[in-house]
Structures are given as C-alpha cells and as structure tokens.
Amino acid sequence: xxxxxxxxxxxxxxxxxxxxxxxxxxxxxxxxxxxxxxxxxxxxxxxxxxxxxxxxxxxxxxxxxxxxxxxxxxxxxxxxxxxxxxxxxxxxxxxxxxxxxxxxxxxxxxxxxxxxxxxxxxxxxxxxxxxxxxxxxxxxxxxxxxxxxxxxxxxxxxxxxxxxxxxxxxxxxxxxxxxxxxxxxxxxxxxxxxxxxxxxxxxxxxxxxxxxxxxxxxxxxxxxxxxxxxxxxxxxxxxxxxxxxxxxxxxxxxxxxxxxxxxxxxxxxxxxxxxxxxxxxxxxxxxxxxxxxxxxxxxxxxxxxxxxxxxxxxxxxxxxxxxxxxxxxxxxxxxxxxxxxxxxxxxxxxxxxxxxxxxxxxxxxxxxxxxxxxxxxxxxxxxxxxxxxxxxxxxxxxxxxxxxxxxxxxxxxxxxxxxxxxxxxxxxxxxxxxxxxxxxxxxxxxxxxxxxxxxxxxxxxxxxxxxxxxxxxxxxxxxxxxxxxxxxxxxxxxxxxxx
Numbered sequence: 061x062x063x064x065x066x067x068x069x070x071x072x073x074x075x076x077x078x079x080x081x082x083x084x085x086x087x088x089x090x091x092x093x094x095x096x097x098x099x100x101x102x103x104x105x106x107x108x109x110x111x112x113x114x115x116x117x118x119x120x121x122x123x124x125x126x127x128x129x130x131x132x133x134x135x136x137x138x139x140x141x142x143x144x145x146x147x148x149x150x151x152x153x154x155x156x157x158x159x160x161x162x163x164x165x166x167x168x169x170x171x172x173x174x175x176x177x178x179x180x181x182x183x184x185x186x187x188x189x190x191x192x193x194x195x196x197x198x199x200x201x202x203x204x205x206x207x208x209x210x211x212x213x214x215x216x217x218x219x220x221x222x223x224x225x226x227x228x229x230x231x232x233x234x235x236x237x238x239x240x241x242x243x244x245x246x247x248x249x250x251x252x253x254x255x256x257x258x259x260x261x262x263x264x265x266x267x268x269x270x271x272x273x274x275x276x277x278x279x280x281x282x283x284x285x286x287x288x289x290x291x292x293x294x295x296x297x298x299x300x301x302x303x304x305x306x307x308x309x310x311x312x313x314x315x316x317x318x319x320x321x322x323x324x325x326x327x328x329x330x331x332x333x334x335x336x337x338x339x340x341x342x343x344x345x346x347x348x349x350x351x352x353x354x355x356x357x358x359x360x361x362x363x364x365x366x367x368x369x370x371x372x373x374x375x376x377x378x379x380x381x382x383x384x385x386x387x388x389x390x391x392x393x394x395x396x397x398x399x400x401x402x403x404x405x406x407x408x409x410x411x412x413x414x415x416x417x418x419x420x421x422x423x424x425x426x427x428x429x430x431x432x433x434x435x436x437x438x439x440x441x442x443x444x445x446x447x448x449x450x451x452x453x454x455x456x457x458x459x460x461x462x463x464x465x466x467x468x469x470x471x472x473x474x475x476x477x478x479x480x481x482x483x484x485x486x487x488x489x490x491x492x493x494x495x496x497x498x499x500x501x502x503x504x505x506x507x508x509x510x511x512x513x514x515x516x517x518x519x520x521x522x523x524x525x526x527x528x529x530x531x532x533x534x535x536x537x538x539x540x541x542x543x544x545x546x547x548x549x550x551x552x553x554x555x556x557x558x559x
Contacts, residue, residue, distance in 0.1 A: 063087045066145050066159045069121065078126045078165050082110070084147060084157065086118045092150025092498035095122040096338055100142040101167075104132040105345075107146055107338040108314065109304050128167035130175070130315035133341070137169045146334055150498030154334045175315065183313065186279075190317075193279040200263035205285045207558040209238045210551065211265040213258070216272050216293060217426075218245050221450075223291040223326075224271040226353035226544045231551065240265070247395070248275040262286065266558045267551055278317045287554050290325045290340065291547070295352045295470035296535050297332040298502055300494045302339035308494065316341075326547055328352040328470065329535050335496050350550060351536070351543025354452060358474040359541035364456045371449070371457050377440065378419060378457070384518075385458040386432065387423040387451055388482070389466040391489070400430045404484050406511045407434035407442055413515035419443070421458070423451050425466070460518065465489060469504060473532035474540055478523035479505030482514060504531035 063086065070081035084095055096109045108131075110122035129135065143163040148154040176187055212228050214220060220228050220243060231239055240261055244251050251258075258276050262268060265286060270277070271293045282288055302319055306312065319340040325347045327336050337344040357363050372379050386405065392398035407420065411434065419441045422432055426446075434442050445454065451468055455461070455475045462480045463469060472479055481503050483489070490499060500507060504527040508514045517523060532540075 064147060064155070064157050066157045068159055068161070068163060071163075071165075073165055075168055076127060076129060078128050078167075079123070080110075080126070080143075081113075081121065081123045082145060082159070084120045084122070084145070086149075089117050090115055090120050090149055092148075092501075093120040093122075094148045094150070094496065095120065096146040096334075097124050097126065098144045098146050098156065099126075099131050100144070101132050101135070102139055104134065105343040106131055106341060107334060107344070109300075109306055109338065111307065127314045128165070129170045131167060133317070133320040135167070135170060139167060140164050141167050146338075148497065150501060153331075179313075190279045193276075194281065197259055197263070197280050200259045201283060203260070203263045205266055205283065205558065206238060206264050207266050208236055208555060209240070209265045210267045210269070210555070211261045212239070212241045212243075212269045213261075213274050214243045214271050215246060215251055215274055218243055222271060222293050222354040223352060224269055224293075226356060227269065227291060227547050227551075230353075230544045230548045234548070234552070237555070251275065267554055273318060277321060278319075282321045285558065287323045287558075288321055289551075290319070290322045291353070292325065292327070292336070294467040295328050295355065296467060297327075297335040297339070298467075298495050298497055298499070299465060300339070300496060303341045304335065304339045304496070305494070308492075322346060324348055324550075326350050326353075326550075328355075328543075329537055331535055348550070350546035351540065352470070353544040353547055355471055355474055355536070356541050356544045358452060358455070358471060367453050367456050371453075375443070378421075378443075380417070381419045382417050382459040383457055384418055384420045384460045384462060385423060385451075385454055385477075386420055386462050387454075387466055387468050388425065388462075388464045390425045390427050391485075395427050398425075398427050400424065400428050401485075402430040402432055405432050405482070407432050408438060409511050410515055411438045411441060413512075414518050418518070421445050421454060423449075423454055460523070462514070465493070465499075469531075470535055473504055473528050474536065476525075476528055476532075478521075478525045479503070479528070480514060480517055480523060481505055481507045483507050484509050504528045 065085050067083045069083050072079040093115055096107050099106050108126060110124035112122050114121045143165060145157045146154055147157050176184060210231060212220060212224055214224055242254060244254055267287045269289050269291055271291045306314060320342060322340060322342055325336050325340055327347055327349050328351055330349045333344055333347045336347045388400055390398035390400055422444045424446045431444055452471050455472055455477055458477050461472050461477050462482050464482050469479060506517055506524040508517055
C-alpha cells in the first residue's frame, strides 16, 4: 500500500473522554482515506472510527472523541491503553500505522451510575429493562451448561436461512449433539413470547449461533462457558454497519452493549476482519476467516443442475430466454423503516430498448414491500420471485445481475455472473450510509446511473466482467466450498473443550 506515518496533532485527556486529532501522511496521493483508532488494553482491543476532517494530496487529518471507560466491554478497572491507527485508502486493503511517538492514554473504570444519568431517555430505558431481565435470568444462570448442546437463534425469519441454515444441516450429521432451533421474525416485542425459552437455551447451551442482531442478547451478560458465535447473514463488507456508523446513527453510542459479547465472528476472508471487528465492537482476534457457509452450494454442480431443472419446470416460459435478475437493497433505517424508489427502475423503458429474448426476474430485499410494475404489453416478461427462491439459487439461471449496494455481489462473483450497478443515487447513498472502500473502484462490474446507460450496456454486453474473477479471489480465496465444514469443525473443537 505504500509508506505512511501518523503524527498526533492534538490530544486532550479527561476522566471520561479522549479527544484525539491525528495527521496521516503517505508517500503518494490519497484518494479515499479512512482512519480508525485501535485501542490495545491488557486483555482486549477495539477499533473505533474517526471523522475525516480534511484530505490534501498525500495528507489527511482525522478527529475522534472516545468515551474511554466504555472502550472495552468487560473493563472493570483503570488501565493504560496503547493506541495505533487503522488506515485504508478505498481499495479494500487495511494496514496498522503506529504513531511516530508511542501513544499511551489512561482510562478509568466504568461508573455505571454516572453513565446512567448522563445517558439519553432511550438509553436509560434500555438500562432499566436490562436490570429487570437480568434479575429474571438469575435462576437460569444457575443451570449447568450442557457440553453437547448447540442452539441456533434467528429473528430474520421464521425459519433458518443462509449461513445459519447451512451450518445447522451439517451439524445434524454429528453424533451426540443436542441441537435446538429458535426462530421468530421480528424485533424485541415479536420475540417476547419466546423469552423464557430463550433464557433456558442461553443458559444451558455450550455453543449458540446467531446470524444478525439478536435483541435479547444485549440485555443479558453471557455466561463465560457459553460460546456465542455470530454467523452474519451477508458476505464480505463494503457498507459500514454497527459501530462503524458512530456519529451517523444517533441511537448508537460507543458504550452500547449491542454485538459486543460475541466470542467469535465468522467471516468470508482475512480482507474484511478489521471491518467486522470495528462494526461489532469486538477485538480482531475474535474475527475468524472460515468462509461463508451459504456460498458452499454455489460450488456444487449437482445442486446447480437440480435447481435449474426445478426452476425451468416451474417456469417453462423462461426456457430459451436470457434472465436479468434485478436484486437491489433498501434505503432507510432497516426492518419496518426502509424503502426503495421503485419508479427509478423503468421496466417498460428497459424492455423497449433491449431485445425480446430478455426477461426480468425480480428479487427484492425481504424488508421491502415495493415491486416493479409494467404495462400489459410486457407483463409476460416480468416475474416477481421475491418470496419464491433463494437469491443464491437464482444466480444459477441468471445471465445478468442488476443490483446497487447489495452484498449479493459477493455470491454472484463465485458463479461469475456479469453485473451492472444501477447506482442512480450513489452520492446520496455514500453520504448517508458510507462505505469502507471507494465504491467505484471496489465493485466487480460497470456502474450505470440511469436507464439509458443500463440498456446501452446490456445491448453492447458492456459489463466490465473482467473484474469479477479477481474480486472473487480477493474476498474468498480458497475458502469457497469448504466454509460449512470449516465452521462445523471449529464448533466440534469448542464442544470437545467443554466436555
């Protein structure tokens, strides 16, 4: 990446906060600099983002204000903490840069009472609920952990999907493992009827898997002999999430307990380890690159043949057609608070300009209710498959993927599907959501900003497809096809250690 150095321009330390201004200087021009502070304590480390204030050729200045007593989840004492910096310049690579002079800052132990009264009304409400739930959980804390018990928790759906589904089915092949599944789509209120069942499972399972933010976890302190593993539902990382969005999402503070109890986070490659560590507020050694289990099936030729046979049997009108898979992500906050500007995807105009052998299959994000429509003239060439097939399976029959900022691009790279990125709102999305890298140089395909550019690219087969294979190698390496086995072997080791 080049040679870089960090100088501390300003440092202001108080009992509860550190205000830090750092200047990074490189041996070449900076294009998309991103700087985070890396704090190293006695038994933990944490990465927190800094705000980029200026960038001039080969120099960048970033500022961070950090709530030091809450840097680490289990901080119970005052200690001195070493600070380095994580730097990336938009190409997906990250390096640790040490300051010219070693930086050590003192941090105080947590003062829970002071923190309570200085928090917002929303945060105080959560602390009160946490105290109540912790009291309710006390009888369950006394239950013994069963050394062969594994639990799968999900609130993304009423059934297991994606990574957690792949691992579950492989785990069922093991002997002498007691497996329980608890799935209920929705947030805290929707899952309340399962609260006491959750208490028992969380208190007695040796290993617990989740695949998203599971609300109950942030209200309870985990037992030390229960291992909590995050099998995040998406591949890779290029949109910022979690603690990487400090200062952008007003509801999230550095001291939040969300995500921070994970013992392990499973990711697709070493490339994304720093981003998941920062986003989840966990130390980098807890993030392990074992691959993405949901992607293993993409390497299974027999499965591919079976799905294609089933698909064309159920959709005979698609035989002999070229399938354009439209699979965008949402804008807005998330479940129950998001949208897609569906008028931007002009189905009639697209069909007017491309050849008659194209059909459009729609796979909207599960959070979205909007659906593309068209005139009666083209109704036989547009089909909504949002609720019918897994998006990974649809890649087997797709001749072109049109998406925007969806992580489906990682799976598509394994199947080597050509991609167009319909990023009509790139500037606004980048400002509001932000990326870990420079979107334009990151994506494995051509960016189009309007319908005319999209149809011109389709007609000329201009997809920049030569970018797909290097992208796949970078973000999966040799881990495709083996991820599920890797996770199960890792889990077996944890279970054996608990016997």
